[in-house]
Amino acid sequence: DIQMTQSPSSLSASVGARITITCRASQTISNFLNWYQQKPGKAPRFLIYAASRLQSGVPPRFSGSGSGTHFTLTITSLQPEDFATYYCQQNYNAPVTFGGGTTIEIK
Amino acid sequence: QMQLQQWGAGLLKPSETLSLTCAVYGGSFSGYYWNWIRQPPGKGLEWIGEISHSGTTNYNPSLKSRVTISLDTPKNQLSVKLSSVTAADTAVYYCARGQLPVGRGLINWFDPWGQGTLVTVSS
Numbered sequence: 498d499i500q501m502t503q504s505p506s507s508l509s510a511s512v513g514a515r516i517t518i519t520c521r522a523s524q525t526i527s528n529f530l531n532w533y534q535q536k537p538g539k540a541p542r543f544l545i546y547a548a549s550r551l552q553s554g555v556p557p558r559f560s561g562s563g564s565g566t567h568f569t570l571t572i573t574s575l576q577p578e579d580f581a582t583y584y585c586q587q588n589y590n591a592p593v594t595f596g597g598g599t600t601i602e603i604k
Numbered sequence: 605q606m607q608l609q610q611w612g613a614g615l616l617k618p619s620e621t622l623s624l625t626c627a628v629y630g631g632s633f634s635g636y637y638w639n640w641i642r643q644p645p646g647k648g649l650e651w652i653g654e655i656s657h658s659g660t661t662n663y664n665p666s667l668k669s670r671v672t673i674s675l676d677t678p679k680n681q682l683s684v685k686l687s688s689v690t691a692a693d694t695a696v697y698y699c700a701r702g703q704l705p706v707g708r709g710l711i712n713w714f715d716p717w718g719q720g721t722l723v724t725v726s727s
Contacts, residue, residue, distance in 0.1 A: 539720075593706045595648050
C-alpha cells in the first residue's frame with residue numbers, strides 16, 4: 498500500500514494567516530492526489546483533486562500543488578470556518594489511502 | 605443535489621456481523637462507483653471497498669476476507685457487511701460516491717459522502 502504522511506499533524510494559526518500543509522507519498526503518485534476538509538462530527542468535504550484543481554464552490558484562498566511524492570495545501574488568509582482537519586488521499590493505486598490528517602486550531 | 609443517507613446497527617458484540625445501508629437520493633445511481641470508508645475515533649480514514657453500478661466489487665485487501673458490499677439498484681441503495689467484528693472495527697462508517705474505480709491512475713475523488721454511522725464493538 499502507498500503510505501501518505503502529512504505534516505505537521507497539527508498547527509495553531511490566527512485568522513488571516515497563511516498556512517501550508519505538506520503531504521508526502523511513499524512512492525510516486527503523479528498528480529493523483531486529493532484533499533478533504535473535515536470538521537468535528539461531520540463527514541469529510543471534498544476540496545481539491547488532481548493535486549491542484551479546486552472543486553466547484555471551494556473558495557480561491559485554497560490552493561494545492563505538487564506532483565510525484567511531495568504535495569502541499571495552502572490556505573491564504575485563514576477564515577474562522579477553515580479551522581478543521583485536512584486529509585490528503587492518493588488515487589494512484591488501490592487500495593486508495595489517506596494521510597493521517599492535519600488539524601488547524603485557532604491561536 | 606445528490607445526497608447519501610445511511611443507517612444501521614450502532615452497537616455490536618465481538619464476532620457479530622456489521623451491517624449498514626446507504627440510500628442515494630437526488631441523482632442517478634448508475635454510472636458511478638459506490639464506496640465505504642471508515643474512521644476509528646480520533647484517527648484517520650480507511651477505504652473499505654467499492655462497488656460499481658453494475659455490481660463489480662473491489663475491496664481493501666486488509667478487510668477482503670470479511671467484507672461484502674452489495675447493491676439494491678431498484679431502491680438506489682448500497683450495503684456493507686463486515687463479519688467477525690472486533691473492537692478494532694469500532695469506527696464511524698461512511699458511504700461515498702466515486703466517479704471512477706479507485707486507483708488505476710485515474711483522476712477520481714469521493715463526493716458526496718453520507719453523514720456517517722458510528723459503530724461500536726463492545727462486549
